Amino acid sequence: MTKRIDEWSVGELARKAGVSVRTLHHYDEIGLLRPRRTGQAGYRVYGRPEALRLREIMFYRAMGMGLDQIAGLVDAPGKDRRARLAEQAVRLKAERSRIDDMLAAIVEAVETDRESIMTIDDLYKAFEPAKQAEYEAWLVENYGPDMADHIATSKAQLEKVPEEMAAKMAELRDIEEALVAIFLRGEGDVGPVIERHRAWVAAMWGRPCSHAAHAGLADMYLSHPDFVARFEMLAPRFSQWFPAAIKANAAAQGVG
Amino acid sequence: MTKRIDEWSVGELARKAGVSVRTLHHYDEIGLLRPRRTGQAGYRVYGRPEALRLREIMFYRAMGMGLDQIAGLVDAPGKDRRARLAEQAVRLKAERSRIDDMLAAIVEAVETDRESIMTIDDLYKAFEPAKQAEYEAWLVENYGPDMADHIATSKAQLEKVPEEMAAKMAELRDIEEALVAIFLRGEGDVGPVIERHRAWVAAMWGRPCSHAAHAGLADMYLSHPDFVARFEMLAPRFSQWFPAAIKANAAAQGVG
DNA sequence: ATGGGACCTCACGTAGCGTGAGGGTCAAGG
DNA sequence: CCTTGACCCTCACGCTACGTGAGGTCCCAT
Numbered sequence: 001m002t003k004r005i006d007e008w009s010v011g012e013l014a015r016k017a018g019v020s021v022r023t024l025h026h027y028d029e030i031g032l033l034r035p036r037r038t039g040q041a042g043y044r045v046y047g048r049p050e051a052l053r054l055r056e057i058m059f060y061r062a063m064g065m066g067l068d069q070i071a072g073l074v075d076a077p078g079k080d081r082r083a084r085l086a087e088q089a090v091r092l093k094a095e096r097s098r099i100d101d102m103l104a105a106i107v108e109a110v111e112t113d114r115e116s117i118m119t120i121d122d123l124y125k126a127f128e129p130a131k132q133a134e135y136e137a138w139l140v141e142n143y144g145p146d147m148a149d150h151i152a153t154s155k156a157q158l159e160k161v162p163e164e165m166a167a168k169m170a171e172l173r174d175i176e177e178a179l180v181a182i183f184l185r186g187e188g189d190v191g192p193v194i195e196r197h198r199a200w201v202a203a204m205w206g207r208p209c210s211h212a213a214h215a216g217l218a219d220m221y222l223s224h225p226d227f228v229a230r231f232e233m234l235a236p237r238f239s240q241w242f243p244a245a246i247k248a249n250a251a252a253q254g255v256g
Numbered sequence: 257m258t259k260r261i262d263e264w265s266v267g268e269l270a271r272k273a274g275v276s277v278r279t280l281h282h283y284d285e286i287g288l289l290r291p292r293r294t295g296q297a298g299y300r301v302y303g304r305p306e307a308l309r310l311r312e313i314m315f316y317r318a319m320g321m322g323l324d325q326i327a328g329l330v331d332a333p334g335k336d337r338r339a340r341l342a343e344q345a346v347r348l349k350a351e352r353s354r355i356d357d358m359l360a361a362i363v364e365a366v367e368t369d370r371e372s373i374m375t376i377d378d379l380y381k382a383f384e385p386a387k388q389a390e391y392e393a394w395l396v397e398n399y400g401p402d403m404a405d406h407i408a409t410s411k412a413q414l415e416k417v418p419e420e421m422a423a424k425m426a427e428l429r430d431i432e433e434a435l436v437a438i439f440l441r442g443e444g445d446v447g448p449v450i451e452r453h454r455a456w457v458a459a460m461w462g463r464p465c466s467h468a469a470h471a472g473l474a475d476m477y478l479s480h481p482d483f484v485a486r487f488e489m490l491a492p493r494f495s496q497w498f499p500a501a502i503k504a505n506a507a508a509q510g511v512g
Numbered sequence: 513a514t515g516g517g518a519c520c521t522c523a524c525g526t527a528g529c530g531t532g533a534g535g536g537t538c539a540a541g542g
Numbered sequence: 543c544c545t546t547g548a549c550c551c552t553c554a555c556g557c558t559a560c561g562t563g564a565g566g567t568c569c570c571a572t
Contacts, residue, residue, distance in 0.1 A: 023529065025529090067528075082489075082492060096359075282560055
């Protein structure tokens with residue numbers, strides 16, 4: 001009994017095709033892919049046609065088709081294949097929009113209880129003069145005095161009139177809310193919101209905030225526990241995502 | 257036994273909450289929502305706290321959470337709620353990207369066998385002089401001679417040099433391919449591609465194609481069997497989607 | 513008393529396998 | 543010749559979140 005080439009056992013075919021043995025057993029059970037049962041030991045033996053059929057099955061499975069649909073497609077070659085593909089596309093789109101709805105529900109829920117967790121008052125506390133001095137010291141320590149030239153702190157701007165300050169805090173809350181929404185949703189264009197943040201920073205500083213300065217700020221967000229804590233409170237992992245988004249934006253604008 | 261207000265039977269609560277009776281039975285079984293079993297007949301009786309708990313359950317279910325996760329969330333109030341929500345968002349995003357991959361696989365498959373079904377030669381046939389005359393007649397019949405003034409046919413342009421014509425046909429194929437991809441994928445910005453199509457039409461006509469003229473053309477696509485057949489061959493339902501997209505684009509540009 | 517609706521408890525079915533349990537088969541080495 | 547380990551076999555239950563009967567009990571109005 002020389003073992004012919006072009007013949008494989010379940011395990012061999014499974015490895016070759018990247019599926020599990022159980023999967024092949026299952027396909028055999030439901031009649032989707034029948035092996036040639038030639039060995040008297042009852043061992044499944046697959047030949048080249050079976051291997052090709054398996055490839056085809058996996059091709060359709062990659063499009064999320066049900067095994068019954070696949071059976072119809074591989075058994076009736078070509079027959080309304082396009083229609084089936086289009087139907088599947090419709091199903092997938094429906095499924096995806098259901099997922100989008102769920103994501104929207106999460107975003108809404110997070111925003112809702114964020115209103116009670118992170119209030120405007122908390123934002124004020126984050127911008128106390130003592131804190132600002134600390135941040136400036138941190139920046140000087142980590143970047144040297146020359147960087148402190150590029151990255152200003154908002155210390156000098158804290159004497160803004162209360163109404164103006166309130167408006168700034170409200171805008172920051174809006175910006176962060178928009179960022180959290182995009183972060184959780186996992187889609188949407190961050191660029192404009194990041195730019196809005198950069199403009200906000202510039203307004204706070206009272207002077208322009210370059211992309212490089214913005215990126216430097218992002219480093220502080222990443223490293224300083226105050227910022228990490230504040231951002232992490234908005235959403236888990238947001239404290240890493242936000243600085244990364246700032247840096248990506250800076251890089252996209254051509255700044256290393 | 258006066259039936260107290262604030263007490264409901266399974267059926268009543270189910271109707272009130274918009275779920276099935278079986279669902280409430282199931283929640284009872286797995287201990288997610290236990291009714292007060294006060295009637296000696298074994299009837300389930302739900303009070304206000306249970307109704308509130310059900311609302312909460314449905315709230316989390318709308319985000320696609322598993323019932324076990326939900327149990328954890330409603331039993332440990334507030335405890336790492338945000339983290340759970342964020343985790344769920346991650347899961348949903350992963351799921352969505354899997355679906356996007358499947359959609360991409362479908363788009364690729366459709367494009368691949370489109371190459372064998374709809375060749376450039378077929379496109380040439382669609383632009384034969386006899387056909388062009390027919391389309392012009394159709395337009396005159398349906399819109400009157402004055403509309404034929406706006407909507408030119410490509411008849412006069414058929415004397416283009418072969419190379420130019422070949423380039424035109426190839427571009428049309430590209431445009432249609434891009435449209436089919438967006439159609440099947442269910443997302444992406446159609447506007448630019450529609451505009452590309454309008455520019456293509458203008459080039460064929462040898463004179464500008466207004467949005468109104470483009471919309472008129474869309475009507476012909478909708479009504480004339482030749483176009484319906486050709487577009488339907490690209491993908492089922494595409495023959496309706498494409499004209500609708502043209503009209504939406506025209507309307508968006510401020511043309512009725 | 514009775515009829516119909518609401519309720520009850522099983523219990524199987526769903527999609528696509530994963531994961532053992534319990535037991536043969538095969539090739540090579542001792 | 544026997545053993546050992548890798549491979550194979552056939553059940554058969556488990557998983558999600560219920561849907562869908564089947565067969566029987568209970569409540570309320572007439």
